Amino acid sequence: MKYHKITPLLLLLAAGCSFTRYGNPEDTETVNAAYGRTDLQTFSDAMVSSLGESPALTYLAGPGKGDDMRVIVYMGGIRNLTTEHLDTGGISDSIRTSLIKSGRFRFVAGDQGQTEIGDQVRFQQGSGRVDPAQAKAFGKQLGADVIVYGSLRSITKKKARSLENLGVKTKDVFYQFTLNCENIETGEILWSEQQDVTKQQKTSLFGS
Template identity: 25%
Template sequence: MKRTFSFICLAFLTVLLGACGNQAVKVERIGVDEVNDLSGKWNDTDSKLVSNEMVDDMLSRPWLETHVLQTNKMPNIIVGGIRNLSHEHVNVTTFVNDIEREIINSGSASFVANSGERGQIRDERFDQDLNASEESRKAMGQELGADYMMIGSINTIIDAAGKTQITYYQIDLKLVSLTDNRTVWIGQKKIKKLITGRSVRY
């Protein structure tokens, strides 16, 4: 009797697991510019919106005209640390890439490789020095130095009660002269999201 009962339970579990495993998964392609807030957390729309607005603000300030008048060249910018101090996981790399794209596409400034990228480039240059032909190898000591470093942070404040939550994001960026450590621009962007219908999450 016990053996029969065990066999029935095992058969039932097998059918149940098989049914769960055979459920169809629906995939729908959507536009990359389409706004979709599923969880209420930081997403690609926030990254693009913030980078676009902050770069527009940065390039409209007096420091840029002053630099061009003094040097007769457009500025070279490097991204330093942009710290995620928020409650969420924020892909800072994607955010930095969005900022770089906006600045480069503006034609008003250029970016130079960060410390991690420079290491790879220098390794390649060293390899060329040993293996590439004389006319094609790139010489050491010809790197373009940055004029300014961008640093900043992403912060959040959460206010929640029951199944209602407000998440407040504050993104602060600043541009610092590498010549004399002067801060030539400070930008700030704020986003507030109201999330309802779920248990509070921190």
């Protein structure tokens, strides 16, 4: 019987190997108290469902809209009022994408889109490279009927280790997401929804 000697170098190389695999984005992520992908999807799905079913947002007449009376939406910001450094733009993007796919709403460009549009219009008008008959001009954009905006808040409670809880440390985080849809011309709030998520993380005596 032959025995192969494993050198320290091979052991070091094996220890240094890393492995990466693809996960299913539809799966529920590993639960901890921090805000994550599953929370984003929970908030987005709830808001899209509620907003899409609102009778006040079925149609909205207005000058210059022609026969298409679908509500024209400007997607405003979502204020992060939590203690975490969160990119709430991900929630806005998810909600807007789902509403556009539903076919019930029309959307106008946000700040980033307006910057890109402005650059392109100035190029078409002033570069001399675009056929004047096809060059786009300012002053012809759709005017939004409503603005959608909201806020994300959190409350955190911690319970330290003790003999009573067998050395288990507990952290509870309550997230509250509120979204509003307001008529730009009248200032009337046509729709409002609130979604809550509570998360708990327990760390054993030997955890960090």
